[in-house]
Amino acid sequence: MKVFxxxxxxxxxxxxHxxxxxxxxVTQEQIDLFAEATGDHQWIHVxxxxxxxxxxxTTIAHGYLTLSLLPLLVSQVYRVDGLKMGINYGCNKVRFPSPVPSGSRVRASVELAEIKPTGAGFQVMARVTIERDGGDKPACVAEALSVLVP
Structure with missing residues (x-):
């Protein structure tokens, strides 16, 4: 983990990088719980x-479940000390190039793309690629935005 x-x-x-x-x-239980939370019970998932x-x-994870793993996975890659808070601001772009079958292992690769001042602090854009163990294409590619307040 990188600490700034x-x-x-x-x-x-x-x-x-x-x-x-x-x-x-990503377990079937996690997929089922996500389906319950979102109301998305499409057969391919559950x-x-x-x-x-x-x-x-086999069943596959919802694309939005894969996206929702960003906070968990990115927090294992880096953190910034000395902040009052950091908040999720959304995404510029999100794509799901390949599925995540139940039982798959995924991880995040993080590139720090941009930091710019905002009224509340600093907007940070990270290019996050969710890789699937053994997969030839990423499961998710997102430009994730957050606002950091010093």
Whole structure:
């Protein structure tokens, strides 16, 4: 994990790859809980018997479940000390190039793309790529935005 002491140190890292998170296993239980929380019960996510006959041979995680792992995974890559708070501000771009079958391991690769001052603090854009262990394409690619308040 990279630890930055304040915004000044973080600014020096713009344009660099900050590292990788630990691997996280996406379980069927996690997929089912996400379906309950969001109301998205499409069979490809929650019906293992039917999904076994589908295009992926098993259930797959919701794309938005994969996206929702960003806070967990990115927090394993870097942190900025000396802040009053940091908040999620959204995403500029999100794509899901490949599925995440139940039982897959995923991790985040994080590149610090941009920091710019805002009225509340500093807006940070990180390019986050969620990789699937053994996959040939990323599961998710996002330009994640946060606001850091010193």
């Amino acid at each position: 002491n304040g915004i000044g140190e973080l600014e020096q890292a713009v344009g660099t 900050l590292g990788y998170s630990e691997w996280h296993t 019906d293992p018997e039917r999904a076994a006959q589908g295009p992926f041979g």
